[in-house]
Amino acid sequence: MTVIRPAPGSGIKRMLVVSLALTGVLGFLATPAHASVQGGGANSGAPSCAGQGIDPKAKIRYRSEVVIDAPLRTVWNLQTDVERWPSWQPPVLTSRRLDAGPLRAGSSFRWTTPVPETPLNPATTLVVTSTVHQLQRHKCLRWSGPAVGEGLLIDEGVHVWTFTEVRGRVLVRTEETWSGPQVDANVEIGTAALGAGLEAWLANLKTAAESECGRHRR
Numbered sequence: 001m002t003v004i005r006p007a008p009g010s011g012i013k014r015m016l017v018v019s020l021a022l023t024g025v026l027g028f029l030a031t032p033a034h035a036s037v038q039g040g041g042a043n044s045g046a047p048s049c050a051g052q053g054i055d056p057k058a059k060i061r062y063r064s065e066v067v068i069d070a071p072l073r074t075v076w077n078l079q080t081d082v083e084r085w086p087s088w089q090p091p092v093l094t095s096r097r098l099d100a101g102p103l104r105a106g107s108s109f110r111w112t113t114p115v116p117e118t119p120l121n122p123a124t125t126l127v128v129t130s131t132v133h134q135l136q137r138h139k140c141l142r143w144s145g146p147a148v149g150e151g152l153l154i155d156e157g158v159h160v161w162t163f164t165e166v167r168g169r170v171l172v173r174t175e176e177t178w179s180g181p182q183v184d185a186n187v188e189i190g191t192a193a194l195g196a197g198l199e200a201w202l203a204n205l206k207t208a209a210e211s212e213c214g215r216h217r218r
Contacts, residue, residue, distance in 0.1 A: 058177035155180030
C-alpha cells in the first residue's frame with residue numbers, strides 16, 4: 001500500500017490512495033458511524049480469528065462492519081473464492097491462488113491492481129501476495145502480506161474478518177493494520193486511506209452478496 005500525496009490545496013478528501021484492503025484506487029471517504037479508527041494500546045472488542053488479530057504494534061489501523069442481507073454461505077463463498085474477486089471488485093485486475101484446494105490456513109494468493117501516475121510514483125501495477133494464517137469455516141479468516149509496485153510499498157498488511165449470523169442476515173466485521181516506513185511517515189493520511197479501502201470493500205461485498213442472493217430467489 002502507498003499513500004499518495006494530494007495536489008497542493010486539494011486537501012485530504014481529494015487525495016488518491018492505493019488500498020491494500022480494497023485492491024484499488026479510491027478517493028478518501030468520510031468515516032461512517034459504524035467504523036472505528038483505532039489508536040495504539042488495548043484493542044478490546046476487535047475482530048479475531050482463532051485468537052489472533054491485527055498487528056498490535058502497527059501505527060495505522062482501521063476497523064469497520066456491515067450487515068448483509070444474504071445467507072452466510074453466500075457471503076463466505078464470495079470472500080474466500082479469491083479468484084472470483086475481479087468479478088465483484090472492479091479494481092482487482094487479476095487474482096490467482098498459489099496453491100490448490102479450498103482456501104485454508106497456509107494458503108497463499110496473489111492479486112494485482114493498477115495505480116495511476118502521481119507526484120510520488122510512476123503509473124504501475126501493485127502486486128499483493130497474501131498468506132492465510134487462520135481460517136474457521138463460516139466464522140473468520142486472517143491473512144497478511146506485502147504489497148509491492150514501482151515506487152509503492154507496504155511492508156506488511158494484516159487483515160482479519162469475522163462473519164456472524166444475526167436474524168437471517170450476516171454481520172461482517174473487519175480490521176486491518178499496515179506497517180512500513182512509507183506508510184508510517186504519515187499516520188493520519190495512511191489511516192484515511194485504509195479506511196476508504198475497507199469501507200469500499202464492505203460495500204462491494206454487500207452489493208455482490210445481496211445481488212447473488214436475489215438472483216437465486218427469483
